[in-house]
Amino acid sequence: MLTAKVKWAGDxxxxxxxxxxxxxxxxxxxxFGGEDSGMRPMELLLIGLGGCSGMDIVSILKKxxxxxxxxxIKIKGQQADKYPKRFTExxxxxxxxxxxxxxxxxxxxxxxSMEKYxxxxxxxxxxxxxxxxxxxxxxx
Amino acid sequence: MLTAKVKWAGDxxxxxxxxxxxxxxxxxxxxFGGEDSGMRPMELLLIGLGGCSGMDIVSILKKxxxxxxxxxIKIKGQQADKYPKRFTExxxxxxxxxxxxxxxxxxxxxxxSMEKYxxxxxxxxxxxxxxxxxxxxxxx
Numbered sequence: 001m002l003t004a005k006v007k008w009a010g011d012x013x014x015x016x017x018x019x020x021x022x023x024x025x026x027x028x029x030x031x032f033g034g035e036d037s038g039m040r041p042m043e044l045l046l047i048g049l050g051g052c053s054g055m056d057i058v059s060i061l062k063k064x065x066x067x068x069x070x071x072x073i074k075i076k077g078q079q080a081d082k083y084p085k086r087f088t089e090x091x092x093x094x095x096x097x098x099x100x101x102x103x104x105x106x107x108x109x110x111x112x113s114m115e116k117y118x119x120x121x122x123x124x125x126x127x128x129x130x131x132x133x134x135x136x137x138x139x140x
Numbered sequence: 141m142l143t144a145k146v147k148w149a150g151d152x153x154x155x156x157x158x159x160x161x162x163x164x165x166x167x168x169x170x171x172f173g174g175e176d177s178g179m180r181p182m183e184l185l186l187i188g189l190g191g192c193s194g195m196d197i198v199s200i201l202k203k204x205x206x207x208x209x210x211x212x213i214k215i216k217g218q219q220a221d222k223y224p225k226r227f228t229e230x231x232x233x234x235x236x237x238x239x240x241x242x243x244x245x246x247x248x249x250x251x252x253s254m255e256k257y258x259x260x261x262x263x264x265x266x267x268x269x270x271x272x273x274x275x276x277x278x279x280x
Contacts, residue, residue: 001218002183006190008211014194016187022179024164026191033199039162041195041260043142044188047156050146051166052181054154059173071148076141084262120181122224126266 013037042087045124046075049092052120056113057094057106064105069139070097077128087128094134101136110134153177182227185264186215189232192260196253197234204245209279210237217268227268234274241276250274 003019006026012034017023026041028034039047050073061068071094078089096106114121114132121130143159146166152174157163166181168174179187190213201208211234218229236246254261254272261270 001216002180002186003217004183004186004190004215006187006194006213006215008194008198012195012198014191016191018179018183018187020169020176020180020183022165022183024179024184024187025162026187026195028195029160032195034195036160039158039164040142040160041188041190041192042263043144043158043160043162044164044184044191045260045263046142046144047146047158047164047166048181048184048188050144050156050181051154051184054146054148055152055166055168055172055174055181058148058152073146075144075146077143078141079259083257083259085259086262086266087259117223119219119223119225119227120185122226123182123185123264123267126226127263 011035042077042079045087046077046090048120049090049124050075052118053092053113056117057096057109060109060112061105064109066101066105067099068096068101069099071095087124090124090128090130092130092132094132095137096134097137097139099139101138103136106134106136151175182217182219185227186217186230189230189260189264190215192258193232193253196257197236197249200249200252201245204249206241206245207239208236208241209239211235227264230264230268230270232270232272234272235277236274237277237279239279241278243276246274246276
């Protein structure tokens with residue numbers, strides 16, 4: 001069981017604290033009465049997806065003895081036009097940098113995360129079509 | 141379209157940055173090779189749910205001229221036993237404090253958020269059964 005609490009901090013500012021003890025500020029933009037002092041709640045879902053899959057891919061590539069040096073993940077989320085504006089489509093792109101990386105190993109790591117391990121992806125894909133891609137940059 | 145990027149920061153630590161320019165650290169616990177320097181990715185989903193619904197409820201109660209003084213939101217998420225361990229059940233409790241709060245107004249604000257406006261709830265409920273409750277504490 002995961003837990004969290006969220007507390008109103010005035011106007012549209014909220015402080016979220018996770019059960020593991022870490023905190024984050026959320027806020028709305030000025031048009032919605034906020035001051036843009038922190039992330040939008042929907043952005044947290046995209047970042048969670050990136051973190052979850054990133055942890056999987058680093059773990060798997062290290063187990064496969066791949067010399068991974070950098071991993072950057074770009075995520076885009078499309079919402080429905082009408083309220084409640086759930087996510088309907090999410091694109092995630094993995095840019096993997098390393099030395100002599102095997103394309104097979106990277107492809108397999110991405111697939112294992114997307115299809116077997118990533119809890120955030122497995123949750124979001126019930127609402128949104130999640131598509132993924134990857135790029136490999138081998139460095140000298 | 142919402143966007144985010146997530147960058148590997150070593151071991152299981154990742155830094156997520158939202159399209160609106162705010163950043164957060166994510167990390168795994170020690171058992172999974174992390175150092176618990178930040179939230180787990182799945183915790184972000186629960187916090188996003190709290191922030192999203194909290195913004196709705198504060199906005200609606202202010203429009204209804206309710207004298208809301210405090211709002212605390214507690215969230216619990218149950219994951220499936222087996223990988224990919226998506227969220228299957230989420231409970232969210234709203235504790236609303238204020239002066240002479242109308243129970244009808246609070247009930248309606250919670251319902252409007254849960255059923256009509258909250259994008260995070262609308263996304264997560266495709267995977268998880270989301271149940272909600274509220275408590276009102278009128279202060280002198």
